[in-house]
Every structure is written in structure tokens, then in C-alpha cells.
Amino acid sequence: MAENQQPDIVEEAAPNEEHYNGDYAIVVEGLTNRFGDQAVHENLSLKVRRGEILGIVGGSGTGKSVLMRSIIGLQIPSEGHIEVLGHSITEAEPDEQIGVRSRWGVLFQGGALFSTLTVGENVEVPLRQFYPEIGDELRHEIARYKVRLSGLPEEATSKYPSELSGGMKKRAGLARALALDPELLFLDEPTAGLDPIAASAFDRRTRELTDTLGLTVFLITHDLDTLYEICDRVAVLADGQVIAVGTIPELLATDHPWIQEYFNGPRGRAAKASRKRAKAMDKQPSGKA
Amino acid sequence: MTEWASYTFEEDNADGAELALAGRLIISSVGSLDGELRNIDRPIARVDIAQVEEIDTVGAWLVWRLARDHDAEITGANDKAQRLIETVRSSASTAEIAPPRMPVFERVPEIVGLTVTGWGKGAIQLVGFFGSILVAFWGMVRQPSRFQTKALVRQIELVGVNSLGIIGLMSFLIGIVIAQQGAVQLRQFGAEIYTINLTGRITLRELGVLMTAIMVAGRSGSAFAAQIGTMKLTEEVDAMRTIGVSPIEALVIPRILAAVLMMPLLGFFSAVIGIIGGAFLADVALDIPFFTFLARIQEVVPLHDVWVGLVKAPVFGLIVGLAGCYQGMQVKSNAEEVGLRTTMAVVQAIFMVIVLDAFFAVFFTEVGWD
Ligand SMILES: Nc1ncnc2c1ncn2[C@@H]1O[C@H](COP(=O)(O)OP(=O)(O)OP(=O)(O)O)[C@@H](O)[C@H]1O
Ligand SMILES: [Mg+2]
Numbered sequence: 001m002a003e004n005q006q007p008d009i010v011e012e013a014a015p016n017e018e019h020y021n022g023d024y025a026i027v028v029e030g031l032t033n034r035f036g037d038q039a040v041h042e043n044l045s046l047k048v049r050r051g052e053i054l055g056i057v058g059g060s061g062t063g064k065s066v067l068m069r070s071i072i073g074l075q076i077p078s079e080g081h082i083e084v085l086g087h088s089i090t091e092a093e094p095d096e097q098i099g100v101r102s103r104w105g106v107l108f109q110g111g112a113l114f115s116t117l118t119v120g121e122n123v124e125v126p127l128r129q130f131y132p133e134i135g136d137e138l139r140h141e142i143a144r145y146k147v148r149l150s151g152l153p154e155e156a157t158s159k160y161p162s163e164l165s166g167g168m169k170k171r172a173g174l175a176r177a178l179a180l181d182p183e184l185l186f187l188d189e190p191t192a193g194l195d196p197i198a199a200s201a202f203d204r205r206t207r208e209l210t211d212t213l214g215l216t217v218f219l220i221t222h223d224l225d226t227l228y229e230i231c232d233r234v235a236v237l238a239d240g241q242v243i244a245v246g247t248i249p250e251l252l253a254t255d256h257p258w259i260q261e262y263f264n265g266p267r268g269r270a271a272k273a274s275r276k277r278a279k280a281m282d283k284q285p286s287g288k289a
Numbered sequence: 290m291t292e293w294a295s296y297t298f299e300e301d302n303a304d305g306a307e308l309a310l311a312g313r314l315i316i317s318s319v320g321s322l323d324g325e326l327r328n329i330d331r332p333i334a335r336v337d338i339a340q341v342e343e344i345d346t347v348g349a350w351l352v353w354r355l356a357r358d359h360d361a362e363i364t365g366a367n368d369k370a371q372r373l374i375e376t377v378r379s380s381a382s383t384a385e386i387a388p389p390r391m392p393v394f395e396r397v398p399e400i401v402g403l404t405v406t407g408w409g410k411g412a413i414q415l416v417g418f419f420g421s422i423l424v425a426f427w428g429m430v431r432q433p434s435r436f437q438t439k440a441l442v443r444q445i446e447l448v449g450v451n452s453l454g455i456i457g458l459m460s461f462l463i464g465i466v467i468a469q470q471g472a473v474q475l476r477q478f479g480a481e482i483y484t485i486n487l488t489g490r491i492t493l494r495e496l497g498v499l500m501t502a503i504m505v506a507g508r509s510g511s512a513f514a515a516q517i518g519t520m521k522l523t524e525e526v527d528a529m530r531t532i533g534v535s536p537i538e539a540l541v542i543p544r545i546l547a548a549v550l551m552m553p554l555l556g557f558f559s560a561v562i563g564i565i566g567g568a569f570l571a572d573v574a575l576d577i578p579f580f581t582f583l584a585r586i587q588e589v590v591p592l593h594d595v596w597v598g599l600v601k602a603p604v605f606g607l608i609v610g611l612a613g614c615y616q617g618m619q620v621k622s623n624a625e626e627v628g629l630r631t632t633m634a635v636v637q638a639i640f641m642v643i644v645l646d647a648f649f650a651v652f653f654t655e656v657g658w659d
Contacts, residue, residue: 116625120385144382145377146346161623181346
């Protein structure tokens with residue numbers, strides 16, 4: 001254990017919260033969520049910076065999905081204040097909410113595709129809803145390239161959700177989340193159920209889109225490779241609160257037992273090692289495809 | 290309100306013009322630009338996007354498509370635009386959005402044909418379904434420990450106990466209507482007293498069971514189809530199979546059995562409440578005392594009327610349960626199908642119940658139970 005205390009990957013040290021004076025895409029303050037007498041969140045606070053990929057980790061059932069549902073306004077919190085892209089979600093007028101809704105895309109944990117529509121038509125739904133002035137032809141074209149962009153083969157465009165594999169459903173959900181070129185992307189376990197090749201392709205593409213479009217990504221994941229590869233910072237959820245936020249080396253420097261076990265368990269070490277190997281490979285100009 | 294992106298032609302060389310795009314090339318402001326760009330039929334040599342303030346993948350797509358269609362060169366792209374254009378270029382696709390639809394004159398005959406063959410197949414499948422229920426039932430008889438008592442009790446509660454209120458109310462009102470309308474007609478012959486015969490016989494023999502069957506089809510038959518159908522969609526039914534639980538035993542038999550067992554009780558209950566409704570009206574409007582009405586019922590209604598009702602009831606219950614469970618098990622692909630199958634379950638059940646009721650009416654009269 002002790003050998004791993006020392007962070008051996010040195011990232012560009014991200015500025016601490018106190019030093020950051022940029023814009024926040026999401027601000028959650030004093031959030032409390034209760035189901036009956038089970039409190040899922042207790043006075044939780046979290047700030048997501050604009051343009052970053054924030055990974056959310058935590059044990060199963062610690063309330064990551066519920067946190068996401070609260071932020072996008074599907075779950076009315078018992079207490080607390082939530083602001084997204086400068087608009088209050090908890091006290092928003094319906095009109096205002098619609099405006100914000102066209103600026104984010106959501107990938108649900110279960111995909112949540114519309115089962116009576118093909119993949120292409122699924123992507124067209126938000127386009128039709130928010131931009132009725134876009135002509136049929138352009139809308140079809142957008143749907144087509146979004147489907148490819150999310151990593152699906154061309155033929156999948158005209159398939160119904162019931163004809164897709166589990167991983168394909170995930171990617172179709174991503175295509176729909178990307179339909180409006182959103183500023184803010186919510187992804188609930190996007191790489192769960194993908195094969196390792198598809199998962200790293202997904203990681204690469206998310207990073208690419210974030211850099212090109214200036215996206216902010218709220219990324220719930222259990223995938224340690226994703227965390228190491230693309231997340232700027234990681235927030236750890238436990239006991240109904242965010243117990244730590246920071247880059248992975250910063251998290252490793254804390255001595256919370258759950259965080260230590262999470263990143264220094266066998267899987268955590270493997271992900272770190274593969275990350276190191278990848279970095280070494282990048283330095284050698286070897287002929288890789 | 291929205292500031293649309295726009296274009297201008299800059300210079301006219303021999304090899305074609307330069308088209309310059311300006312404004313914000315993003316999804317919310319390209320709606321009208323798209324149509325205009327499509328209608329350009331003069332040759333374009335260069336697409337210049339140096340004046341573009343903002344660009345996203347949709348804008349990049351427009352630029353790339355324009356360049357592709359006119360074989361033009363893209364100039365003035367900054368780093369971000371370059372990357373976006375590269376991204377959409379590598380994602381270009383010609384796939385269909387939806388499976389192609391055939392032209393009407395081919396589609397209509399196909400639908401007709403499929404419907405007709407569907408009836409045949411449906412009949413065979415229904416017989417097969419009924420067969421598998423009998424097999425499963427026989428298995429349970431030989432091995433009673435497999436019987437799902439808990440599920441049966443739960444279904445009896447849902448089908449029987451919980452519908453007492455609505456069926457009671459419906460029957461009471463129907464009893465009132467029969468007595469009132471009957472009395473108006475019979476009064477013309479001075480035969481008002483026969484209102485009692487009319488109410489007693491028609492509720493016990495026909496309407497009690499028939500109206501109950503219709504109500505159970507609407508309440509429980511639809512619930513069977515929707516519930517089993519949704520379980521098929523979420524793969525719960527498949528999960529049952531893999532752990533060795535037969536969906537017929539766990540889902541279908543308790544529901545059908547509950548419908549078969551509850552229908553006679555509900556039908557009789559309905560008839561009794563109908564008679565009480567008639568007696569209530571007679572007491573209030575016809576000067577026939579409430580208890581006199583009930584006492585006369587015993588004298589004027591032959592016992593076989595009760596039997597006629599009680600024989601029909603379980604058959605109707607079987608039809609309602611069978612239609613609901615069968616349609617539920619037929620669901621395969623999507624949420625719309627659950628709705629369609631639920632509708633079909635109710636329509637089929639009510640239709641079959643009414644057809645059989647007509648058959649029973651003729652049959653019982655022929656055998657002398659008139
Ligand atoms: N609608 C609900 N009603 C009651 N309890 C709920 C509801 N939704 C979630 N919960 C409870 O809230 C807790 C958090 O659930 P959540 O789905 O957010 O977990 P999670 O962190 O996303 O887990 P996983 O990593 O497994 O997806 C769980 O204990 C769950 O039982
Ligand atoms: Mg979850």
C-alpha cells in the first residue's frame with residue numbers, strides 16, 4: 001500500500017478551488033435528497049467548472065444518478081439550490097428551463113431510447129423539438145453524421161432500439177445526447193457495456209469534442225481507465241456528500257480509506273500502469289496504426 | 290430575433306466564384322441558410338469561412354457539404370473549424386434514417402395479405418398457447434408444490450375483491466334502469482307487477498354476468514396484457530425462463546385461474562345488486578315495497594336462471610384471462626406494441642364474450658331452460 005501513496009503521474013497541477021476564478025457550469029449548494037426516511041444526499045455541494053471533464057465516482061447506490069437527475073431537474077430535491085449555465089434549476093420558470101434544456105445533452109444509465117423510433121429518428125427528436133426551422137434534409141444529414149460520430153456503424157441508423165446490442169444502445173443514447181451540439185454533457189456510465197477498444201475510442205472522442213467544442217462534461221463512471229485518461233478532475237461521493245474533488249494525484253494525497261482503496265486496489269493499479277505504458281509509447285515514435 | 294448566418298459572393302473568376310460565409314454558423318442560426326445554399330446552381334471554387342464568428346459541428350457539416358457538392362476548396366478556416374470539419378468529414382454517412390417504405394400500391398396489398406395470414410397463424414398460436422397452459426396445469430396437478438398460491442391469491446384480490454365497488458355501483462344503476470324502463474312499458478298493459486319478473490330474470494340470466502365480463506375485460510384483461518407485455522420488454526420473462534421458472538406457471542395460470550374463479554362470484558354479486566337496485570326503484574317510484582319485491586323474486590325466477598348465469602361466468606372468465614395473457618406474451622419489440630396488444634386483448638375478449646353469450650342464449654332455450 002505504502003508504495004502507492006506517492007503519486008507517480010504528475011499532471012499539470014490544477015489550480016485549487018480558491019485559486020480558480022473562472023466560470024462555473026454547474027453549482028450545487030446544500031443539496032439534500034430523501035426517499036422516505038433514507039437520505040441519499042445530505043447538504044451536498046459541488047461546483048463544475050466550465051470546459052472541464054469532471055468525473056463522478058462513488059460506490060454503487062451512493063446517489064450519483066440521483067445527483068444527475070437533480071441537476072437536470074428531473075428530481076425535485078428536498079432542500080438546496082442548483083444552478084446550471086447561470087440559470088437556477090430549483091426556482092426556474094418553465095420558459096427559462098426550456099432554454100437551458102436545449103443547451104445540454106443527457107445520456108441515461110439505461111440508454112432510455114424511444115423504443116418506437118429508429119436510432120436516426122431518436123437523434124432527430126431533439127432537433128425537431130428545439131429547431132423546427134431546420135429543413136428535413138439537413139435534419140436527416142445531421143442525424144446521420146451524429147450516429148457515426150458516436151461510434152456506431154452506418155447501418156445502425158435505421159435500426160430500432162430492440163434490434164441493437166447493449167453497447168450499441170449506449171452509443172445511440174450518446175448520439176441523441178450530442179444531437180444539439182450541447183455546451184454541457186451529462187453522461188451516466190457511458191463506457192459500461194462497451195468493449196475495451198470501443199471504450200477507449202469513446203474516451204478519445206469525448207476528449208476531442210470537449211477540446212474542440214469547449215464542452216463541459218459531467219461524467220459518472222466506474223471505469224478507472226476513463227478517469228485516468230480524460231478526466232480533468234474527479235469528485236468522490238460518499239456518505240451523501242462530496243468528500244473530495246481534485247485531480248487524481250490530489251485525491252491520492254488525501255488519506256480517506258475509500259479513496260485509497262478505490263485508486264490503489266488491483267484495478268486502480270492496473271489502470272495506472274497502463275496509463276504509464278501508454279505515455280511511454282507516445283514518446284517513442286513507434287509505428288502504431 | 291434570431292440572427293441568421295448569411296453568405297455573399299465575393300469575386301467572379303473563370304473557375305467559379307468565391308462564396309463567403311459570415312455570422313454564427315451554429316445549429317440555432319443556420320435554419321434558413323441551409324435552404325439557400327442548396328439552391329445555388331452556379332459553380333463555386335472556394336468557400337471562405339474567415340468571417341465566421343462561431344462554428345459548431347452543424348456549421349462544419351454545412352461548409353463541408355457545400356465544398357463537397359461543388360468540388361470547392363475551403364479557405365480561412367481557423368484551427369477549431371479545421372478540426373470540426375475533419376470530424377464531420379470522417380463521420381459522413383449515407384444511411385437511411387428509417388427502413389425504406391414501399392409505395393402505397395405495394396404496401397396496401399402486403400398489409401392485407403399479412404393480416405389474412407396473421408389470422409390463420411394467430412389461431413394456431415392461440416391453440417398452441419392454450420395447449421401449453423393445459424400441459425403446465427397438468428404438471429401442477431401432478432406436482433402440487435409447483436402451484437403458485439401466493440400469486441393466485443394476489444390476482445384474486447386484484448380481479449375479484451378490488452372490483453367489487455365498481456361492479457356493485459354499475460349493477461345497481463343497471464337494475465334501476467331496467468326496472469324503471471320496464472315499468473313504463475308494462476304499465477301500458479296494466480302489467481306493472483311483471484317488472485319484478487323482468488328485473489329478476491334478466492339480471493340473473495343475462496346482464497349480471499355479461500356486464501361483469503365486460504367490466505373484468507376492461508379492468509383486468511387489459512392489466513394482464515399490459516403487465517405481461519412490459520415484462521416481456523424488460524426481459525423479465527426471459528430471466529424467469531433461465532432460472533427455471535416457467536412464465537406460464539408463474540404469470541399466466543394464476544391470472545387465468547383468478548379470472549375463472551372470480552367471474553361466477555362477481556357475476557352473481559352483480560345480479561344480486563342489480564335486483565336490489567330494481568327493488569329500490571320499485572319502492573321509491575312504483576309503490577311496490579322493497580321486501581315484497583325481493584320476496585316475489587323467489588317465486589317468479591326459476592332456479593335454472595341462476596344456473597344459466599353461473600355456467601356462463603367461468604367460460605367468460607377463461608376468455609378474458611386467455612386473451613389478456615396471450616396478447617401480453619405476444620409483445621416483442623416496443624412500447625407501442627404494449628398499447629396495441631392491450632387494446633386487442635380487451636376488444637377480442639368483449640367480442641368473444643358477446644358471441645358466446647348469443648350462443649348460450651339459443652342453447653339454453655333449446656334444452657328447455659327457458
Ligand atoms: N425513485 C427512487 N425511490 C427510492 N429510492 C431511490 C430512488 N432512486 C434512487 N433511490 C435510492 O437512492 C440511492 C442512490 O441511487 P443511485 O441510482 O443514484 O445510485 P448510483 O450511485 O447511481 O449507483 P450505481 O453506480 O449503481 O448506478 C440508492 O440507495 C437507491 O436505492
Ligand atoms: Mg447510477
